[in-house]
Each structure stands twice: as structure tokens, then as C-alpha cells.
Amino acid sequence: MSTSKTNHEQPTPRHDGPNTFPNDYFFGTLVRSAYRDDLIAIRDITFGYEATYQQFLTDVLYVRNLMRNRMPQQQLEATHTGEGISVGLIGPGGYEFVVGFFALMAFGAVIVPLAPGISSKEALHLVQTAKISSIVTPSASLKVANEISELISRSTAQYPMLLDIGQYLMQPPLPVDEFIVSSGAYSDPNRPGYIIFTSGTSGPPKGCVMRRGAIYDVAVTFSHLYNIRGKDTTLHTLPVHHATGIHISLLPFLVSGACIEFRSGPFRPEELWDRIRESTLHYFSGVPTMYSRLMDFYETSIVGNPNHIVSEYVTGLRKMRALVCGSAALPRSLQQKWTDLRQGRPILTRYGGTEFGVVFWTPPSDPSIDSASVGRKFPGVEVKMNHSGEGGLLVKSALGYSHYIGDSAATAASFDVDGYFATGDIAHKSHDEYFIDGRLSVDILKSGGYKISALDIEREITGLSYVSDAAVVGVEDAEYGQRVAAVISLRQEVRQSLTIGELRDSLRSVLTGYKLPTVLRIVSRVPRNATHKVNKRELVKRMFPAEGHPDIQIWRSARARPRL
Numbered sequence: 001m002s003t004s005k006t007n008h009e010q011p012t013p014r015h016d017g018p019n020t021f022p023n024d025y026f027f028g029t030l031v032r033s034a035y036r037d038d039l040i041a042i043r044d045i046t047f048g049y050e051a052t053y054q055q056f057l058t059d060v061l062y063v064r065n066l067m068r069n070r071m072p073q074q075q076l077e078a079t080h081t082g083e084g085i086s087v088g089l090i091g092p093g094g095y096e097f098v099v100g101f102f103a104l105m106a107f108g109a110v111i112v113p114l115a116p117g118i119s120s121k122e123a124l125h126l127v128q129t130a131k132i133s134s135i136v137t138p139s140a141s142l143k144v145a146n147e148i149s150e151l152i153s154r155s156t157a158q159y160p161m162l163l164d165i166g167q168y169l170m171q172p173p174l175p176v177d178e179f180i181v182s183s184g185a186y187s188d189p190n191r192p193g194y195i196i197f198t199s200g201t202s203g204p205p206k207g208c209v210m211r212r213g214a215i216y217d218v219a220v221t222f223s224h225l226y227n228i229r230g231k232d233t234t235l236h237t238l239p240v241h242h243a244t245g246i247h248i249s250l251l252p253f254l255v256s257g258a259c260i261e262f263r264s265g266p267f268r269p270e271e272l273w274d275r276i277r278e279s280t281l282h283y284f285s286g287v288p289t290m291y292s293r294l295m296d297f298y299e300t301s302i303v304g305n306p307n308h309i310v311s312e313y314v315t316g317l318r319k320m321r322a323l324v325c326g327s328a329a330l331p332r333s334l335q336q337k338w339t340d341l342r343q344g345r346p347i348l349t350r351y352g353g354t355e356f357g358v359v360f361w362t363p364p365s366d367p368s369i370d371s372a373s374v375g376r377k378f379p380g381v382e383v384k385m386n387h388s389g390e391g392g393l394l395v396k397s398a399l400g401y402s403h404y405i406g407d408s409a410a411t412a413a414s415f416d417v418d419g420y421f422a423t424g425d426i427a428h429k430s431h432d433e434y435f436i437d438g439r440l441s442v443d444i445l446k447s448g449g450y451k452i453s454a455l456d457i458e459r460e461i462t463g464l465s466y467v468s469d470a471a472v473v474g475v476e477d478a479e480y481g482q483r484v485a486a487v488i489s490l491r492q493e494v495r496q497s498l499t500i501g502e503l504r505d506s507l508r509s510v511l512t513g514y515k516l517p518t519v520l521r522i523v524s525r526v527p528r529n530a531t532h533k534v535n536k537r538e539l540v541k542r543m544f545p546a547e548g549h550p551d552i553q554i555w556r557s558a559r560a561r562p563r564l
Contacts, residue, residue: 015184018065019174021057021106023182026216026255030057030102031179033257039230040259042095047140047264049095049169053257056099058174063103063165067136070161071107075133079108084192088132090145091116092264093240096138096166098250103165104136105215111194112207113241114148115530116141122205123148128155129207129406130195139166189213195405196243198354199533207405208243208354218357218399219251225379226283226322226364230257234283235275237263237290239530243354244326247399249285258282269297279316285324287532288331288462289469291347295337296468300493317342322364324348327533328374328436328455333463335371349374351436355414356421357399359383360434372459373433383434384420385427392440393427394420426453442536445474447482450514454484454536457517460510461486461503466495469526471534475519475544483554485519487543489526498522500553518555519544 021027033039034053041056042049051059068076075085087109089100097113104111112130114123123144126132132152137145142164152160193212197205222228234253238245253260261281263271267290275281286294302313323338325347330338339346346367351374352358362375369375377383382396394416403411415421426437426444436455438444443454454472461470468489474482490498500520507516521543528534544552 012183012185015182017180019061019178020180020182021061022108022187023184024105024187024212024216026219027106028181029216029255031176031181033230034176034179036230036257039257041254042098043233043259043261044095045261045263046092047094047096047138047262051095051170052173054173054176055170056102057179058171059099059169060102060106061174061179062168062171063099063136063163064106066163066165066168067103067107067109067161070163071134072158072161075161084108084110085134086110086112086130086132086195088112088114088127088130088135088148090114090118090135090137090141090148091240092138092140093236093238093245093250094138094262094264096140096169097240098254098260099169100136100138100165101246105193105212109134110192110209113194113196113246115239115241116144117530118144118148120147120151124151124155125205126197126207127151131406132160133158134161134163136163136165139164187212190402192402194246196246196354196401197241199242199529199531206407206410208401209403209405211402214357214399215251216255218247219255221379221399222248222252223256225361226252226324228252228256228258228283232256232258232282232321233261233280234258234285235261235263235272235281237267237272238285242531243352243357244285244531247357248324248326248350253283267293269293270301273297273302273313276316276320277313279312279319281316282319282321283324284320284322285326287327288325288329288334289528289532291323291325291330291338292334292462292469295334296491298341314341318345322348324350326350326352327531329372329459331459331463332371339367339371346371350378351375351434352378353423355401356395356423357381357397359393359395359397359423370430370433370435373430373435375434376432377434382420385429386416393423393425393436395423396420442473445472445482445484447474447477447484448480448514452484452515457484457486457507457511457515460507461488461517463510464506466491466498471526471536471539472517473536473540473544475540483519484515484517485521485540485544486517487521487523487526487539489523500555504555516555520553521549521551523551 041053042051078085135145135149149162192209193215194210195207197207236249329349348362351360358378360374361378362369384394437453438455445452457472468491470488473485475485477483504516
């Protein structure tokens with residue numbers, strides 16, 4: 001019997017060509033969907049595109065090949081050697097963005113999604129941090145792309161590739177049997193795939209490097225758990241330069257052979273309700289602010305119409321298989337309204353973050369979960385809670401990030417000694433359900449000797465019938481350390497004004513005395529960023545400046561707060 005060892009190190013022959021996709025699970029799945037000519041991949045309402053999977057893959061190949069022809073030779077060689085190059089991809093969400101994303105993926109670049117309204121200062125930070133060397137842009141963002149391209153030239157002394165892909169789309173579709181998936185080595189799942197910058201609500205944006213394997217893993221995971229199928233349709237209204245707009249609202253639907261409808265620009269509840277009325281929408285993912293505005297529109301503009309008109313909206317809503325809410329649980333009163341309207345089916349809550357993916361979720365098949373919770377532990381994720389020191393909720397997840405680009409110190413500091421990522425959030429568990437109590441840095445207020453959850457107070461305030469939106473922060477105070485301060489926008493059709501005393505009276509039955517706000521400012525709209533999050537540090541500076549403001553109300557009574 002021979003004792004010689006079989007050589008397992010023989011490299012797989014390279015296989016490439018103009019119609020060849022990388023040997024990657026995602027591209028193999030997309031090619032199979034292209035054989036179904038009845039499947040629409042993307043319907044871009046804003047910019048007027050509708051593309052089957054066959055058309056989509058044709059355009060992906062065309063743009064990928066353009067990149068090969070136009071990319072500087074040094075950068076082109078870096079993609080072949082596995083070193084990788086970072087290429088900025090500008091939003092807004094839509095067909096052009098998605099073609100650009102998958103063309104860059106097929107090209108082998110590290111994708112860096114950028115906001116279409118990004119400032120020059122922030123763009124320079126992102127360019128330098130992620131080492132962006134070229135720019136791919138939809139036609140609508142060409143002005144911003146030119147500005148960023150100039151920043152790259154000045155900071156690197158190199159002339160970057162700038163590719164406006166809008167003019168090259170809707171090419172004559174290739175026959176599906178001409179789509180080839182490479183027989184060469186599988187794409188390395190651990191190499192960088194894309195970089196998502198954090199929202200910056202709790203500090204300067206950091207570039208989270210996501211592994212290439214996560215692109216497919218995230219997609220398949222959510223497709224399976226939410227039972228997404230071919231011919232399903234979702235409406236995409238979230239920013240595509242943040243994780244949710246890619247992980248939740250984009251990738252799972254493409255891997256399933258479903259249709260993504262894009263409507264970019266400001267969120268308009270009337271447009272979504274009109275789409276729901278058509279009874280052909282199956283999924284929607286949003287944030288609490290969106291669901292609050294949707295319910296406001298329903299109550300003020302739909303209810304009161306003739307019964308058959310109202311019935312069309314309600315019927316369309318009840319035909320939807322899932323409505324998902326991220327970033328926080330809905331206020332109980334708002335969740336109950338949605339649950340009643342959907343005949344006992346609640347809005348499905350999830351909790352996660354850019355660095356660690358989804359950690360908690362509400363299964364579609366279990367409507368019994370407490371409406372104030374963020375659901376149960378996500379499959380395959382490991383969590384622990386450390387309330388004795390900094391960290392709070394800690395997570396291990398296969399869908400998490402690899403590292404912060406260019407910041408090894410911050411990467412090391414983000415994990416504990418056992419390799420858990422410190423989310424910075426405080427949570428507690430009741431039975432098998434989890435509740436988020438806020439962020440250690442900004443949502444845990446220290447007032448008069450008490451530790452107070454700002455999120456608990458926000459939930460009760462937003463549950464008031466006359467409140468449209470609210471944020472609660474701590475304002476520095478010599479006597480109490482911090483005062484509980486509320487920024488509130490009112491539902492004008494219900495109430496036009498509010499005093500701090502009236503607010504406290506409304507909350508006495510649901511909050512203990514030391515949690516009642518003692519500072520109030522009424523605004524027309526609570527400032528939120530593109531992902532509908534509140535930057536609370538900036539909110540304090542803007543709404544409660546040290547020099548004061550005539551619109552700030554302060555509760556002066558000695559009964560304002562119990563003393564220890």
C-alpha cells in the first residue's frame with residue numbers, strides 16, 4: 001500500500017471571462033433566479049427602472065467589465081492578488097445603487113456605501129479612513145461624486161476612477177445560458193466585503209469591516225426566518241449606506257428571488273398607505289418614527305372615509321406577511337393599535353447593531369411576545385449581560401463585523417477578554433424575552449442619586465395621545481447632577497401647546513416621581529438622522545444650550561423630585 005500523501009495544495013485553475021461571475025454562493029443563486037423570466041428583481045419607483053433578474057445580471061456584468069477597462073492598473077492588480085481596494089458607492093437606494101453594489105462585488109472590490117447628502121468634511125474622514133481609491137455613482141449623485149473624487153485626488157495625489165453607471169444600464173439582456181459562474185476557487189469568505197460606517201449617534205463614525213461571507217449569510221438567514229419567497233414584494237425606503245438598508249431590506253429579498261421596490265427620498269406615509277391599498281405588498285421594514293407617522297396618517301386621513309375605502313387599506317395591510325421594526329420597541333399603545341388593526345398580529349421587533357448584526361427578534365409565528373420587549377435571542381447568537389461594569393449587553397455573532405478599519409485600538413477595546421462584543425447597551429431578560437433599557441453613555445441618566453432609563457420615559461411619553469415624537473436626555477444640573485429633559489413634537493390636530501406641568505400630570509400614573517421630566521422643550525419635529533436615530537449629545541447642545549432659550553420650560557416646584 002502506498003504511503004505517499006495526496007497533494008491537496010494544487011491550485012484550482014483560474015476561470016474568468018466577460019460573462020463570468022466569481023465562484024460565490026450569492027451569484028450562483030442569482031443566476032438560477034435569472035432563469036425565471038416572471039421574477040422582477042427591482043422596481044425603482046423614483047428613477048423609473050424595472051428589471052428582471054436576467055436584466056439585472058446583464059447590467060451587473062456590463063458595469064463590472066467597464067470597471068476592468070477603466071480602473072488604474074495598480075488598483076486592478078490589487079483585486080487579482082487579494083489585497084483588495086476600497087471603492088466608494090454613493091446612494092440613494094435604487095436600481096443604479098444595487099447594480100453598482102453587485103458589480104463591485106463581482107469585481108472584487110471592498111464596497112464603501114456613502115450617503116448621497118454627505119458633507120465634504122465627513123466625506124474626507126471616510127475617504128481617508130477607508131482608503132477609498134475610486135468612486136461609483138448613480139447619475140443622481142454625480143455632483144457629490146465629483147466633489148469626493150476631488151478630495152481623493154488632493155489627499156492621495158492620484159487620479160481616481162469615477163464611474164457614472166446610470167448611462168450604461170438597461171443593456172440588451174444576455175441569454176441566461178450565457179451567464180457563467182466561475183469554476184475557480186471559491187471567493188474567500190473572510191476577506192473584506194464591504195465597510196459600513198456607524199451612524200455616529202454615540203461618537204465619531206467608525207468603519208466596520210464586514211466579511212464577504214456575511215453578504216450571503218445575512219441574506220439567507222433572514223430569507224429563511226421571515227419565509228421570503230419568489231414573487232414576494234417589499235418596499236425599500238431606508239438609507240443604503242447603513243446596515244439595515246442592506247442587511248434587512250435588500251440582500252434577503254434578492255437571494256430569495258423576490259422583488260424590491262425602491263422609493264428614495266423623504267419618508268411619506270401617504271405613499272406607503274397607497275401602496276398597501278393595492279394589496280400586493282408583502283413586507284416592510286421601518287423604525288418606530290415611521291410606524292408612528294403611518295398610524296397618525298391612518299387615524300387622521302384614512303379613518304373617516306367611506307367604509308369601502310377604509311376597508312381597501314385595512315385589507316391590504318392584513319395581507320402583508322410581516323412588518324418589521326428596528327432600533328427600538330414600539331411604545332405599547334402604538335404597538336397595540338397596530339396589533340388590533342392587523343387582527344392580533346403585531347409589528348415584529350428586532351434589535352441589532354452595525355458591528356454585531358441582529359441579536360434579538362420576534363418570530364412571525366409567535367405574536368404572544370411582550371410588546372415592550374425586543375423579542376427572543378436570534379438563532380446562533382450568544383449573549384451575556386454584565387451589569388457590574390462597562391459593557392452591559394455583550395454579544396458573539398457569526399454575522400458580526402471583522403474590525404474597525406484603521407483603528408486596531410478601538411477594535412481591541414470593543415471586545416471583552418472572552419471575545420464578546422460590548423454593545424454599550426443595557427438590557428434585562430424576563431423569561432426568554434429581552435428588554436433594552438438604553439445606552440450606557442446617553443440613555444442611563446443619573447439624577448438625584450437615581451439611575452433612570454431614558455428609554456422607559458420615552459416609551460411612556462410617545463404613548464400619550466397628543467405626542468407625535470419625543471426624545472429624553474440628561475441635562476447637566478448643579479443640584480441633581482442631571483435633570484430629566486424631554487424634547488417633544490405634538491400632534492397638532494390633537495393639541496397645539498403643552499406645559500411641563502401638564503406633561504408631568506399626564507405621566508404620573510405610569511412613572512414614579514423621580515422619573516418625571518423637569519425640563520421640556522416643544523419643537524415642530526424632533527431632529528433625527530437618515531436612519532431616524534437621535535444624536536442625543538448633539539440634541540442636548542442644540543435644544544438645551546448653556547445660555548438658555550426662551551422655549552425651555554423648567555419645573556421649579558420643590559416637589560419636582562424626591563430627595564434621598
